[in-house]
Amino acid sequence: MPPELPILIVATRNAHKTQEIREIIGDRYKVLDVNDFPNLPTVDETGTTFLENATLKAVAISREVTGLVLSDDSGLEVDALGGAPGVWSSSYGGEEGNHPKNNARLMAVMAGKTNRSARFRCTMVLAEGGEVLADFSGSVEGKILEEPFGAGGFGYDPLFAPEGQERSFAELGSEAKNALSHRGRALAKVAAWLESRG
Template identity: 45%
Template sequence: MTATQRLVLATGNAGKVKEFAQLLADYPLEVVPQSQFNVGDVSEDGTTFIENAIIKARHAAQITGLPAVADDSGIEVDALNGRPGIYSARYAGEGASAEANWQKLLVEMDGKTQRSARFQCVLVYMRHADDPSPVIAQASWEGSITEQPRGVEGHGYDPVFQVAGDSRSAAELTSDEKNAASHRGKAMALLLDGLKAKGIL
C-alpha cells in the first residue's frame, strides 16, 4: 500500500479509532473511520467474534469501495460462562454506555470469588466486499474482574479489568503500555504479519 491509499475502519467507536491510529502510526496507511463516509452500523447477527468482524468489514467495503478493517472484540468472564462475549458492547441494552455495561457486570459478579476473565479481539481485513480470503487475526488478553472501577484511561470495560501479572486495571495503563500488551495490540501485530505475507503491506 502507498501512503495515499486509504483504508476504512469499520467502527464508530472513538476509543477504537484512537487505538488503531496509534497502532498503525508507523505504517503507510491512511486509516479513515467509517463515520467519515456516513457508513452506519450494520446488524451484528453473527454468533462469533469472527463472523461479526467479517459482517462489519464487508459492509464498510461495500459502501465505500475501499479496503476495510473491522474489529470485533469483547470480554469473556469465566464465572458467567463466557458472557458478555459478543454482546459486550450492548450488555446493558442497545445503545448502553460503557459505564452502564461494566456496572451491570460488577453487579452480576457481586460475591463471586472466581473472577478470571479475558478480552478477545478479532481483526478482519477485506480487500473488497467480495473478498473470498480475508486476512483474520485473533488474540486475547488475560486478567480478572475488579470489585470496583479503577483508572480513567482506555475505554469499554478497561476500568474493571485487572491485567494478569499486574496490580493495575487496563484503565490505569498508559496508551503505550496498553497497546503493547492488549488483545487489540497483539491482534494488530498478527494482522500486519498477514498483510505482509500477502504482499498487501
C-alpha cells in the same frame, strides 16, 4: 515529497477503537473509519461469534468503499458468567455502547464471586471489494476487579487487570495497554500480514 500513505478504513463508528488502531498501526497507513464516510450503512451485528460479526462488517463496508477495510469485533469473557458478556459486551447493561451501565451490571453480577478470571478477545477481518482477505485474533487473560480504577481507556478497561498486573487497563496508559491488549495482539498479526503482502 514523501509518498502518500495507503488508506486503511476501519469498519467502526467507535472513535476510541479507531484511535487505538491508529496508535498501533498508524505510521504505516492513513487510518480512517466510517465516520469519515457519512453515507455508509449501519451494519447489523447479527452474528453469534466475534468472527461472524467482524466478517459481516468488513464485507458490507468493503462493498461501499475503495481500498482495504479492517473490522474488529471484541468483547469480554468472564469465566464465572459462562463466558458472558462475550459478543454482547457493548450492550450488556441494556443500552448499546453505554459503558457506565455495562460496568455497573458487571459489578452487580460479579458481587461476591471468588472466581474472577476473564479475558478480552478480539477478532479482526480484512476485506476488499466485498471479499474477505484474512482474519486474525488476539486475547489477553486477566481478572475482574471489584471496583473500577483509572480514567483511561474505554469500555470495561477500569474493571479489568491483565495477567501479571495489579492495575487496570484504564490505569496503565495507552502505550502499555496497546502492548498487552487483545486488540494490540490481533493488530500485530494484521500488520505482519500487510507487510508480507507489500
